[in-house]
Amino acid sequence: MRLYPAWRRSRSRWTRSCQCVSRGAAPSFDLSHEEFQRMGQRVLDSMWEAVRRGQEDPILPSARGHEIRELLDAPLPREGIAVDEVIESWVDTLLPLCRHNGHPRFFGYVVTSPDPVGIFADAMASAMNQGLTAWRSAPGATEVERVVLRWLDELVGFSGEGSGILTSGGSSANFHALALAVRKADVSAPRHRQAIYMSTEAHVSMKKAGRVLGVPDEQIRLVPVDASRRMRTELLLAWLHQDREAGLVPVAVCASAGGANTGAIDPLEQIADVCEAQDVWLHIDGAYGAPAAATTKYALMRDSFARADSLSLDPHKWLFAPVDVGCLLLRDETLSRALFGWESEYTAITQTDPIERFAFFDHGLEMTRRFRGLKVWSILKARGADAIVETIRRDIELREALDDRIAREPSLEHLGSELSISCFRFRPSSDETEGEVDELNRHILETIVQEGSAYMSPTYLEGRYALRACIVNFRTTIEDIDFLLDEVLRIGGAG
Amino acid sequence: MRLYPAWRRSRSRWTRSCQCVSRGAAPSFDLSHEEFQRMGQRVLDSMWEAVRRGQEDPILPSARGHEIRELLDAPLPREGIAVDEVIESWVDTLLPLCRHNGHPRFFGYVVTSPDPVGIFADAMASAMNQGLTAWRSAPGATEVERVVLRWLDELVGFSGEGSGILTSGGSSANFHALALAVRKADVSAPRHRQAIYMSTEAHVSMKKAGRVLGVPDEQIRLVPVDASRRMRTELLLAWLHQDREAGLVPVAVCASAGGANTGAIDPLEQIADVCEAQDVWLHIDGAYGAPAAATTKYALMRDSFARADSLSLDPHKWLFAPVDVGCLLLRDETLSRALFGWESEYTAITQTDPIERFAFFDHGLEMTRRFRGLKVWSILKARGADAIVETIRRDIELREALDDRIAREPSLEHLGSELSISCFRFRPSSDETEGEVDELNRHILETIVQEGSAYMSPTYLEGRYALRACIVNFRTTIEDIDFLLDEVLRIGGAG
Numbered sequence: 001m002r003l004y005p006a007w008r009r010s011r012s013r014w015t016r017s018c019q020c021v022s023r024g025a026a027p028s029f030d031l032s033h034e035e036f037q038r039m040g041q042r043v044l045d046s047m048w049e050a051v052r053r054g055q056e057d058p059i060l061p062s063a064r065g066h067e068i069r070e071l072l073d074a075p076l077p078r079e080g081i082a083v084d085e086v087i088e089s090w091v092d093t094l095l096p097l098c099r100h101n102g103h104p105r106f107f108g109y110v111v112t113s114p115d116p117v118g119i120f121a122d123a124m125a126s127a128m129n130q131g132l133t134a135w136r137s138a139p140g141a142t143e144v145e146r147v148v149l150r151w152l153d154e155l156v157g158f159s160g161e162g163s164g165i166l167t168s169g170g171s172s173a174n175f176h177a178l179a180l181a182v183r184k185a186d187v188s189a190p191r192h193r194q195a196i197y198m199s200t201e202a203h204v205s206m207k208k209a210g211r212v213l214g215v216p217d218e219q220i221r222l223v224p225v226d227a228s229r230r231m232r233t234e235l236l237l238a239w240l241h242q243d244r245e246a247g248l249v250p251v252a253v254c255a256s257a258g259g260a261n262t263g264a265i266d267p268l269e270q271i272a273d274v275c276e277a278q279d280v281w282l283h284i285d286g287a288y289g290a291p292a293a294a295t296t297k298y299a300l301m302r303d304s305f306a307r308a309d310s311l312s313l314d315p316h317k318w319l320f321a322p323v324d325v326g327c328l329l330l331r332d333e334t335l336s337r338a339l340f341g342w343e344s345e346y347t348a349i350t351q352t353d354p355i356e357r358f359a360f361f362d363h364g365l366e367m368t369r370r371f372r373g374l375k376v377w378s379i380l381k382a383r384g385a386d387a388i389v390e391t392i393r394r395d396i397e398l399r400e401a402l403d404d405r406i407a408r409e410p411s412l413e414h415l416g417s418e419l420s421i422s423c424f425r426f427r428p429s430s431d432e433t434e435g436e437v438d439e440l441n442r443h444i445l446e447t448i449v450q451e452g453s454a455y456m457s458p459t460y461l462e463g464r465y466a467l468r469a470c471i472v473n474f475r476t477t478i479e480d481i482d483f484l485l486d487e488v489l490r491i492g493g494a495g
Numbered sequence: 496m497r498l499y500p501a502w503r504r505s506r507s508r509w510t511r512s513c514q515c516v517s518r519g520a521a522p523s524f525d526l527s528h529e530e531f532q533r534m535g536q537r538v539l540d541s542m543w544e545a546v547r548r549g550q551e552d553p554i555l556p557s558a559r560g561h562e563i564r565e566l567l568d569a570p571l572p573r574e575g576i577a578v579d580e581v582i583e584s585w586v587d588t589l590l591p592l593c594r595h596n597g598h599p600r601f602f603g604y605v606v607t608s609p610d611p612v613g614i615f616a617d618a619m620a621s622a623m624n625q626g627l628t629a630w631r632s633a634p635g636a637t638e639v640e641r642v643v644l645r646w647l648d649e650l651v652g653f654s655g656e657g658s659g660i661l662t663s664g665g666s667s668a669n670f671h672a673l674a675l676a677v678r679k680a681d682v683s684a685p686r687h688r689q690a691i692y693m694s695t696e697a698h699v700s701m702k703k704a705g706r707v708l709g710v711p712d713e714q715i716r717l718v719p720v721d722a723s724r725r726m727r728t729e730l731l732l733a734w735l736h737q738d739r740e741a742g743l744v745p746v747a748v749c750a751s752a753g754g755a756n757t758g759a760i761d762p763l764e765q766i767a768d769v770c771e772a773q774d775v776w777l778h779i780d781g782a783y784g785a786p787a788a789a790t791t792k793y794a795l796m797r798d799s800f801a802r803a804d805s806l807s808l809d810p811h812k813w814l815f816a817p818v819d820v821g822c823l824l825l826r827d828e829t830l831s832r833a834l835f836g837w838e839s840e841y842t843a844i845t846q847t848d849p850i851e852r853f854a855f856f857d858h859g860l861e862m863t864r865r866f867r868g869l870k871v872w873s874i875l876k877a878r879g880a881d882a883i884v885e886t887i888r889r890d891i892e893l894r895e896a897l898d899d900r901i902a903r904e905p906s907l908e909h910l911g912s913e914l915s916i917s918c919f920r921f922r923p924s925s926d927e928t929e930g931e932v933d934e935l936n937r938h939i940l941e942t943i944v945q946e947g948s949a950y951m952s953p954t955y956l957e958g959r960y961a962l963r964a965c966i967v968n969f970r971t972t973i974e975d976i977d978f979l980l981d982e983v984l985r986i987g988g989a990g
Contacts, residue, residue, distance in 0.1 A: 075649065081879075090616075098635055169861055172860060213709060353561070366666050
């Protein structure tokens with residue numbers, strides 16, 4: 001892009017800095033090209049083992065807490081050991097102690113099977129070691145993240161502007177959204193008089209955010225849900241009115257576009273109407289479910305997203321990026337600049353060009369930020385949005401197939417589903433007490449998890465212990481669904 | 496660690512999931528072993544180029560904002576392209592647009608030259624894709640992070656317990672510390688009546704944290720500094736008394752163990768005395784400087800660390816880990832559990848063993864957390880703490896050598912230094928006005944940065960434009976220091 005200046009020709013840094021062993025007294029951590037390649041090849045083999053054994057080994061290791069601690073506990077190492085030994089320990093010691101979230105029969109929580117392209121991109125991001133504080137510190141990486149924000153916005157239909165920030169995940173995205181809403185309301189009321197609203201099914205990160213921000217726990221209003229676990233809008237409205245009459249200031253409503261429990265989607269349009277009429281911030285937590293808005297089946301969500309003040313959306317969930325990368329899309333970027341843009345001499349920006357003046361630290365809590373955008377950029381470029389949306393659509397279809405079979409099996413009881421999550425339980429007859437059914441299902445789940453052949457997570461729905469299966473996986477097939485239900489029936493029947 | 500169960504022998508998942516191309520209608524993102532190896536080799540080459548060219552190319556690219564945006568802007572890609580093309584673009588397109596922070600003459604901000612072992616470990620962390628929410632979700636990784644916390648604690652001499660959490664960086668660590676201090680005080684005063692204290696030189700992240708948490712900007716007290724830019728403790732004490740008399744509640748004092756501007760270390764012992772006497776939370780921001788406590792020269796800091804309630808410390812700064820990994824060490828873990836441990840049905844923990852019950856989400860904002868500990872664990876094991884401390888010691892020596900030469904050069908004026916940061920300016924004679932000196936030094940810095948042969952950051956010290964050099968680098972040698980000063984003298988002399 002430019003001719004090399006005189007200093008470059010006159011002196012080769014590289015020749016010198018590659019003389020890896022100590023110059024003077026201090027150790028150098030550099031590797032020669034040969035060493036880098038040789039060790040890199042071992043790293044690559046380890047990465048392959050992680051991907052391969054992550055699909056072949058038991059999903060959860062059987063090792064207990066004290067065994068693992070004994071294996072790993074040690075005083076601070078004063079002397080180093082060979083790099084090869086360290087690399088070896090990743091596969092020999094750590095890999096067998098991993099939960100293999102990318103396994104085709106991993107149905108727990110909302111954890112994805114990471115696209116190898118994303119894994120590779122993350123490796124490159126570490127080698128580039130960009131800290132995305134501001135444009136001047138990472139020009140190319142900053143522009144990559146800004147284009148990724150525009151792509152994510154386009155994918156789900158938010159504002160079309162791509163304003164926002166990549167975060168470490170949905171919890172951080174939700175926190176930033178609430179921090180903005182609360183701050184905006186500070187002018188009319190101190191925090192102990194503010195109130196925020198979400199359903200009883202809302203993600204715990206929003207409740208925690210409210211508490212951290214200084215909204216009293218009892219003013220974090222948990223609105224009851226209907227039979228489909230969707231926020232009851234008429235109760236939301238009643239509570240808003242009641243709080244206003246009591247002198248409290250309603251600050252934000254957090255709606256879920258895909259709850260973590262059953263995938264329930266709150267009545268977003270009705271909630272948007274309420275927020276508009278009441279002039280209250282609408283945040284939509286789409287950390288898990290927002291990408292489904294790109295499918296035909298869930299396209300209606302787009303209309304509500306377009307009315308929200310902020311939207312969370314996690315590429316490390318249903319966009320198949322490795323941990324971590326979350327995203328907050330934000331309607332009005334001047335608000336985040338007003339909250340987070342605290343000037344300092346040390347970080348003063350002297351650029352005048354509007355692109356070059358941009359600083360992520362004006363829009364979020366983090367100063368040094370990992371180059372999380374590279375993996376999202378690389379996955380979207382390599383796969384194309386259409387293939388990703390097709391995979392999301394297929395995950396939803398697999399959940400529907402799971403529900404179909406639950407409906408056909410007399411001893412399985414369906415408890416709720418939406419998007420790619422289904423909750424159900426084994427109930428052989430109506431003779432058992434609720435306590436017995438709970439106990440039996442706990443036994444089923446623990447047996448499956450212990451055997452390591454599949455993985456579900458437990459949850460409680462209206463006090464009942466439920467088996468919860470979540471499919472956010474490009475590897476899962478209908479055979480995996482059948483395997484899971486066969487296991488539930490087998491263990492339940494034997495129990 | 497255990498015999499494989501029946502399901503494993505009866506059916507090889509792996510054979511199936513390796514038939515990479517589409518099964519049924521949906522695309523698979525898996526690669527065959529051959530493809531993984533072939534692409535992995537290209538990734539490895541790209542990573543090597545990032546490390547190599549990061550030391551050979553101009554440190555900052557000359558490309559302007561609109562050029563980079565034009566290069567990267569595009570609508571959301573609907574169709575994918577070959578993975579090879581994407582990998583190629585990392586080196587061909589993005590690498591020339593990076594700032595090369597690992598370059599031996601990168602003297603800007605507090606950014607490290609990452610240890611290749613850390614880069615490799617980060618790649619493996621992405622392949623393992625552990626989400627460190629709780630022990631049950633990532634047993635081995637959780638224990639690795641907990642042992643890393645104990646090692647970091649031991650390295651700098653905090654509590655010996657290793658209580659705390661790895662974060663995305665110092666800003667997040669500082670935020671968590673203040674969130675705890677503020678929350679603890681909620682019982683005695685609402686946030687608009689709380690006050691926090693730090694010096695005018697304190698890191699911007701603590702000011703932002705106070706604001707986000709709802710402490711009014713005017714109650715974020717910026718205590719003036721002495722000539723060495725250290726907090727003036729007698730003024731801190733006076734302000735504390737005055738605020739109490741005015742009915743405010745002093746909540747926390749944030750002291751710096753290595754300010755970002757000049758590396759200044761606040762009078763930690765005196766501040767600890769004040770905090771003890773006044774029963775106020777003492778947070779020490781050692782994001783940059785804390786590891787220096789492991790050197791003989793700065794060992795005295797350990798005594799104060801042992802008295803603090805919380806301490807920030809960034810392995811992605813002076814412990815040579817790639818971005819991101821910060822750390823908050825915390826005296827009393829029950830406090831973080833009380834603030835962040837909001838129970839939910841979905842995340843309910845059924846384990847009874849104390850090791851297995853542990854959940855990081857009870858101690859911080861994040862739910863899904865990247866496996867940041869692996870790179871710190873791997874670097875400490877491969878290099879040993881002694882070699883790292885030796886490198887830190889050498890960086891400090893290089894700063895002292897830089898100061899020595901500044902003292903010998905009549906046209907250079909020393910403005911302040913501590914740890915591995917030195918601030919100075921070019922001042923050929925006493926004839927120039929302050930404005931002229933500022934302008935000349937701005938010209939020097941911009942020329943150096945534009946030429947790409949070295950990199951310093953600007954700051955303002957008592958309103959004067961200063962050249963700031965920070966050495967957090969295992970590659971920097973005395974020749975690099977001389978090169979930098981030669982350049983300053985050459986450009987200043989010609990200007």
